[in-house]
Amino acid sequence: xxxxxxxxxxxxxxxxxxxxxxxxxxxxxxxxxxxxxxxxxxxxxxxxxxxxxxxxxxxxxxxxxxxxxxxxxxxxxxxxxxxxxxxxxxxxxxxxxxxxxxxxxxxxxxxxxxxxxxxxxxxxxxxxxxxxxxxxxxxxxxxxxxxxxxxxxxxxxxxxxxxxxxxxxxxxxxxxxxxxxxxxxxxxxxxxxxxxxxxxxxxxxxxxxxxxxxxxxxxxxxxxxxxxxxxxxxxxxxxxxxxxxxxxxxxxxxxxxxxxxxxxxxxxxxxxxxxxxxxxxxxxxxxxxxxxxxxxxxxxxxxxxxxxxxxxxxxxxxxxxxxxxxxxxxxxxxxxxxxxxxxxxxxxxxxxxxxxxxxxxxxxxx
Amino acid sequence: xxxxxxxxxxxxxxxxxxxxxxxxxxxxxxxxxxxxxxxxxxxxxxxxxxxxxxxxxxxxxxxxxxxxxxxxxxxxxxxxxxxxxxxxxxxxxxxxxxxxxxxxxxxxxxxxxxxxxxxxxxxxxxxxxxxxxxxxxxxxxxxxxxxxxxxxxxxxxxxxxxxxxxxxxxxxxxxxxxxxxxxxxxxxxxxxxxxxxxxxxxxxxxxxxxxxxxxxxxxxxxxxxxxxxxxxxxxxxxxxxxxxxxxxxxxxxxxxxxxxxxxxxxxxxxxxxxxxxxxxxxxxxxxxxxxxx
Numbered sequence: 001x002x003x004x005x006x007x008x009x010x011x012x013x014x015x016x017x018x019x020x021x022x023x024x025x026x027x028x029x030x031x032x033x034x035x036x037x038x039x040x041x042x043x044x045x046x047x048x049x050x051x052x053x054x055x056x057x058x059x060x061x062x063x064x065x066x067x068x069x070x071x072x073x074x075x076x077x078x079x080x081x082x083x084x085x086x087x088x089x090x091x092x093x094x095x096x097x098x099x100x101x102x103x104x105x106x107x108x109x110x111x112x113x114x115x116x117x118x119x120x121x122x123x124x125x126x127x128x129x130x131x132x133x134x135x136x137x138x139x140x141x142x143x144x145x146x147x148x149x150x151x152x153x154x155x156x157x158x159x160x161x162x163x164x165x166x167x168x169x170x171x172x173x174x175x176x177x178x179x180x181x182x183x184x185x186x187x188x189x190x191x192x193x194x195x196x197x198x199x200x201x202x203x204x205x206x207x208x209x210x211x212x213x214x215x216x217x218x219x220x221x222x223x224x225x226x227x228x229x230x231x232x233x234x235x236x237x238x239x240x241x242x243x244x245x246x247x248x249x250x251x252x253x254x255x256x257x258x259x260x261x262x263x264x265x266x267x268x269x270x271x272x273x274x275x276x277x278x279x280x281x282x283x284x285x286x287x288x289x290x291x292x293x294x295x296x297x298x299x300x301x302x303x304x305x306x307x308x309x310x311x312x313x314x315x316x317x318x319x320x321x322x323x324x325x326x327x328x329x330x331x332x333x334x335x336x337x338x339x340x341x342x343x344x345x346x347x348x349x350x351x352x353x354x355x356x357x358x359x360x361x362x363x364x365x366x
Numbered sequence: 367x368x369x370x371x372x373x374x375x376x377x378x379x380x381x382x383x384x385x386x387x388x389x390x391x392x393x394x395x396x397x398x399x400x401x402x403x404x405x406x407x408x409x410x411x412x413x414x415x416x417x418x419x420x421x422x423x424x425x426x427x428x429x430x431x432x433x434x435x436x437x438x439x440x441x442x443x444x445x446x447x448x449x450x451x452x453x454x455x456x457x458x459x460x461x462x463x464x465x466x467x468x469x470x471x472x473x474x475x476x477x478x479x480x481x482x483x484x485x486x487x488x489x490x491x492x493x494x495x496x497x498x499x500x501x502x503x504x505x506x507x508x509x510x511x512x513x514x515x516x517x518x519x520x521x522x523x524x525x526x527x528x529x530x531x532x533x534x535x536x537x538x539x540x541x542x543x544x545x546x547x548x549x550x551x552x553x554x555x556x557x558x559x560x561x562x563x564x565x566x567x568x569x570x571x572x573x574x575x576x577x578x579x580x581x582x583x584x585x586x587x588x589x590x591x592x593x594x595x596x597x598x599x600x601x602x603x604x605x606x607x608x609x610x611x612x613x614x615x616x617x618x619x620x621x622x623x624x625x626x627x628x629x630x631x632x633x634x635x636x637x638x639x640x641x642x643x644x645x646x647x648x649x650x651x652x653x654x655x656x657x658x659x
Contacts, residue, residue, distance in 0.1 A: 051555075051559060052559075053555050053558070053559075072558075073555075073558045073559045074558060074559060074560070074561040074562070074563075078559065079559065080555075080556065080559050082552045082555070082556060083552075084550060084552055086550060086552035086553045086555065086556040087553075087556075088553060088556075088557070088571060089553070089575065090574040090575060090577075099557070099560050099562070099570070100559075100560030100561055103560055103561035103562045103566065104561050147556075147560070151560075
């Protein structure tokens with residue numbers, strides 16, 4: 001059994017800065033958990049606390065049924081892959097992988113078997129005699145993974161392992177990490193700021209913000225039902241459109257369901273749920289009049305940026321690099337898109353609408 | 367990749383390096399060549415006549431057992447000074463590398479001794495360990511040790527090594543600290559997760575990664591021990607007692623300036639230069655291979 005459980009974990013730095021403000025979650029045996037959030041949200045700190053590289057101010061971290069708060073990193077039975085790989089520059093690839101096993105006094109033949117097996121799995125067998133500086137970024141990444149898997153630990157910890165790779169390699173390694181984890185069936189915790197990595201890798205997704213958990217759940221569930229506007233805009237690219245509504249607008253939009261009585265709130269709608277249409281939405285649906293102010297074609301799909309034209313007012317065009325509050329993004333499949341400056345109507349069915357409290361902290365469901 | 371600058375005037379690059387070249391020519395090549403020339407000459411005791419004797423000075427020198435003793439003594443000195451100041455500086459640097467309160471203050475304090483002139487350092491230690499005046503000497507005597515560097519050659523050696531090493535610790539410390547700080551923290555964290563305790567981590571990760579620094583410092587320290595200890599020896603022991611602290615450099619000074627034997631003194635300084643050039647070459651050729659860059 002190698003489940004990881006965090007109970008009300010807190011971290012306060014000596015200067016009084018509270019980095020982690022009470023986190024609870026559990027990762028079951030063999031699960032792949034991804035911690036995702038913007039930089040500075042505490043996700044790396046939290047991972048380092050699990051590894052034992054940072055002290056735990058309050059709360060408990062439990063690995064495989066044993067509270068590890070006061071246990072040295074070496075004795076926690078974890079392996080970690082670092083963002084900069086942290087390979088030992090003066091050791092060959094072979095020795096990099098064997099180091100941890102030698103430190104534990106494993107007999108030589110077994111070390112050799114394990115290292116060669118790991119090298120085979122990671123396809124770095126030909127590189128065993130090289131020094132890290134003679135390797136490419138992708139190869140270093142593999143060695144770092146190899147160093148983790150030879151140990152056969154209870155838990156793998158990944159600290160943004162792909163962020164130093166170029167975009168293509170990152171996707172390839174992402175798939176490999178996932179396959180490897182499935183194959184070894186080792187409980188894993190993975191930190192990233194890339195929502196796409198998070199979505200594709202996770203069995204459970206933990207979205208963090210400001211030292212707290214915003215939402216925990218299956219990635220698709222998080223995508224379908226974001227618990228706050230933060231999650232709504234962080235998970236999914238391009239982000240969910242958020243439109244502030246007053247009480248009257250909410251009453252009109254959600255007439256006939258329980259949400260109609262909300263004082264004020266934020267309406268959310270994913271770009272792919274908006275449809276360019278000539279007719280207003282069916283009853284209960286959302287209809288928006290937009291003036292197209294930018295088009296982005298990426299081949300398989302096109303993103304249409306429109307400003308809401310209310311009451312016939314001319315839309316204010318976006319300043320460079322910034323989405324004004326009235327800006328709406330529509331995802332259109334294929335390459336057909338309206339021209340810039342054109343007036344369009346977009347609609348979405350009622351079941352695709354999200355409603356959040358006015359402060360954005362809470363999702364309001366039916 | 368090589369950076370190339372384009373100069374419009376062909377004269378400018380030469381003008382720019384002229385001051386440096388000038389200094390090296392005037393203060394190194396000129397005196398060095400003069401020493402070489404002088405070493406082929408023999409002067410009478412009153413400096414009235416000079417004869418060209420070719421390699422006679424060298425031949426005479428190499429027949430003196432005294433000269434060989436000085437060579438052995440100098441190597442022993444430099445090994446003791448380099449060894450003790452390097453190891454102690456490394457220890458201090460490892461301590462100072464830890465995130466502790468007031469670390470900036472004592473890092474600064476550790477660097478100060480480097481600003482002390484060699485002769486002053488010598489006098490300082492002499493006062494502390496002088497057999498009749500020294501504070502520390504009294505303590506040693508109370509412990510039953512008959513401490514007397516003025517009479518006991520071994521004590522004098524210890525005294526000189528102590529002062530010379532102490533002065534060099536700051537310099538070594540500075541480089542070691544910089545070397546330690548350039549080791550990525552995550553590499554040491556990875557080693558900690560890989561089950562290496564603090565000592566093992568130091569010897570299998572930190573130390574090998576410091577080898578470029580160590581190599582550089584060994585060269586610098588040996589050159590320091592060969593030449594820059596002159597001031598310390600002169601202020602503390604004057605080469606005595608009974609030549610026990612007479613190193614090659616000090617012998618050059620004694621024979622030439624005090625003994626008036628300019629030819630032999632010049633020959634010694636030429637040999638000294640050859641020894642140091644040879645040592646440095648050997649270090650770069652052989653030690654560098656084992657260094658992990």
